[in-house]
Amino acid sequence: MITIQKDIPLGPLTTFEIGGNARLYCEVRSEADIEEAIRYAQTEEVPFFILAGGSNMLIDDDGFDGLVIRMLSDSYSFEGNMLTASSGCNLSVLIDAAAKHILGSWEKLAGIPGTLGGAVRGNAGAFGTEIKDVVVEVSAMHIHTFEKKIFTTEECEFSYRNSFFKLHPEWVIISATMRLAEKDQKEILAEIEHTIHEREIRHLQNVRAAGSYFMNPVAPEHVVKYFETEKATTAREGRVPAGWLIDKVGLKGEREGGAIASVQHPNYLVNETGSATAYDVTQLAERIKHAVYKEYGITLQEEVTLL
Numbered sequence: 001m002i003t004i005q006k007d008i009p010l011g012p013l014t015t016f017e018i019g020g021n022a023r024l025y026c027e028v029r030s031e032a033d034i035e036e037a038i039r040y041a042q043t044e045e046v047p048f049f050i051l052a053g054g055s056n057m058l059i060d061d062d063g064f065d066g067l068v069i070r071m072l073s074d075s076y077s078f079e080g081n082m083l084t085a086s087s088g089c090n091l092s093v094l095i096d097a098a099a100k101h102i103l104g105s106w107e108k109l110a111g112i113p114g115t116l117g118g119a120v121r122g123n124a125g126a127f128g129t130e131i132k133d134v135v136v137e138v139s140a141m142h143i144h145t146f147e148k149k150i151f152t153t154e155e156c157e158f159s160y161r162n163s164f165f166k167l168h169p170e171w172v173i174i175s176a177t178m179r180l181a182e183k184d185q186k187e188i189l190a191e192i193e194h195t196i197h198e199r200e201i202r203h204l205q206n207v208r209a210a211g212s213y214f215m216n217p218v219a220p221e222h223v224v225k226y227f228e229t230e231k232a233t234t235a236r237e238g239r240v241p242a243g244w245l246i247d248k249v250g251l252k253g254e255r256e257g258g259a260i261a262s263v264q265h266p267n268y269l270v271n272e273t274g275s276a277t278a279y280d281v282t283q284l285a286e287r288i289k290h291a292v293y294k295e296y297g298i299t300l301q302e303e304v305t306l307l
């Protein structure tokens with residue numbers, strides 16, 4: 001049973017801490033709740049939006065003139081080395097829970113904020129591991145027909161920060177099943193700790209941002225070579241880091257209002273002052289896009305969802 005609330009500030013529900021109010025807002029904790037919320041929006045003829053951990057979102061200063069459906073389901077269960085969890089589960093909580101069951105292989109995803117659903121939709125990844133490496137099936141609901149369908153990994157069409165669900169927002173992710181590997185528990189816990197430590201060193205944690213603002217673009221060969229030579233590394237899938245490009249066009253540390261392109265990690269656009277607006281962030285983003293296009297002919301694409 002859902003409760004519809006009015007005029008709820010959305011900024012505090014995002015890691016950016018930016019954004020106006022939702023005209024209508026409800027929290028959902030089960031599949032039945034999700035269906036009820038969507039049916040409500042459709043009956044009232046208002047648009048709706050699925051908000052989960054809010055860690056990959058930039059919400060407009062004017063908020064959202066519709067119903068925000070906040071995913072708070074948190075049930076999960078283990079069967080052998082399989083973990084099935086509802087989409088609202090916090091990813092790091094699941095990784096820790098798996099460790100208690102002596103199950104691992106996704107430790108490098110530890111510390112990525114947000115929910116399992118958000119991670120599946122964007123094929124979240126870090127340090128060479130992606131959620132696609134462990135997901136074996138995803139259960140989703142169609143927002144018009146309310147059909148429930150189980151998607152195999154192939155049907156999820158995972159690729160770099162992308163999936164079928166990102167391309168088809170008419171499907172809401174309800175739950176996912178992961179196949180994990182039995183490992184030495186000490187090894188799992190050490191790997192989790194090491195990963196979080198690495199993230200802290202690289203300033204990837206606890207900042208008012210939405211993670212990487214832009215996706216790492218596929219770049220022309222000469223740019224890839226330039227990057228590989230300078231960094232003495234190999235570019236994955238012909239992509240170069242957006243943060244490196246931002247640095248190269250001289251916009252590392254650039255500010256717009258209360259927003260800054262982080263000095264430590266330029267692809268993190270940060271609400272530095274705590275009072276940055278969505279306008280500040282998008283203006284800064286536009287300047288970056290313009291500069292990168294002018295210098296390298298590369299069009300940066302947002303990884304962050306703009307609402």
Ligand SMILES: Cc1cc2nc3c(=O)[nH]c(=O)nc-3n(C[C@H](O)[C@H](O)[C@H](O)COP(=O)(O)OP(=O)(O)OC[C@H]3O[C@@H](n4cnc5c(N)ncnc54)[C@H](O)[C@@H]3O)c2cc1C
Nearest residue numbers: 052053054055056114115117118119124125173210211305
């Ligand atoms: C400090 C910081 C570090 C980060 N580091 C990383 C990183 O290393 N790697 C990485 O990949 N990402 C990273 N991110 C980005 C973010 O954590 C991931 O994208 C995360 O998976 C988003 O999940 P969420 O629950 O917060 O989704 P939200 O931000 O709430 O939503 C993002 C999008 O997913 C949609 N969505 C959410 N749940 C569902 C669902 N159940 N069904 C359908 N659509 C849904 C929303 O509608 C929205 O369009 C980082 C973010 C921050 C703030």
